[in-house]
Amino acid sequence: MTTIKIQESREIIDNQEEVVSFLQGQGVIYESWTLSKLDDSLHEKFDLSDSEKESIIEAFREEIEDISARRGYKAWDVISLSPTTPNLEELLKNFQQEHHHTDDEVRFIVSGHGVFIIQGKDGRFFEVHLNPGDLISVPENIRHYFTLSDDKQVVAIRIFVTQEGWVPIY
Numbered sequence: 001m002t003t004i005k006i007q008e009s010r011e012i013i014d015n016q017e018e019v020v021s022f023l024q025g026q027g028v029i030y031e032s033w034t035l036s037k038l039d040d041s042l043h044e045k046f047d048l049s050d051s052e053k054e055s056i057i058e059a060f061r062e063e064i065e066d067i068s069a070r071r072g073y074k075a076w077d078v079i080s081l082s083p084t085t086p087n088l089e090e091l092l093k094n095f096q097q098e099h100h101h102t103d104d105e106v107r108f109i110v111s112g113h114g115v116f117i118i119q120g121k122d123g124r125f126f127e128v129h130l131n132p133g134d135l136i137s138v139p140e141n142i143r144h145y146f147t148l149s150d151d152k153q154v155v156a157i158r159i160f161v162t163q164e165g166w167v168p169i170y
């Protein structure tokens, strides 16, 4: 379940139909994928080996290939951020700085939580609070930043057109 918070007015949208239609109006792609194919041992696990990251990709391969065929994505990987990530503060400092990318930025939340703060068409920033099973695509050239929720941990699949197109422009 996803929640939208509009920063200036503090309006909250938590009705899922309204969330989907708000995001659609902003050109943000939102999908909800079932977590049932993910092995129990990988739910809410944040210290991941390379082979566990590969198992996460395998669990969602059908969905990844489907969205990639629809939208022309060519690469994917798994990112894990948690208090045990050695350079967490450094990484967060960068994610929390307003930026855009020349490709869209696709993230599927596997475990934990993440918050994208995106500049809306009216110039106001809105927060998208994401939970496991949520996929979002921040459109290309749209200013945004990212932060963690109170749990301070997330595992996400990143899906790219090209890694070069994802380079942040601050």
Ligand SMILES: CSCCC(=O)/C(O)=C/O
Pocket: 079, 095, 105, 107, 114, 144, 145, 146, 154, 156
């Ligand atoms: C949930 S992935 C971490 C955030 C990220 O990759 C990014 O580019 C934010 O803008």
Ligand SMILES: [Fe+2]
Pocket: 099, 100, 101, 105, 144, 145, 146, 168
């Ligand atoms: Fe970004």
Ligand code: NI
Pocket: 113, 131
């Ligand atoms: Ni939750």
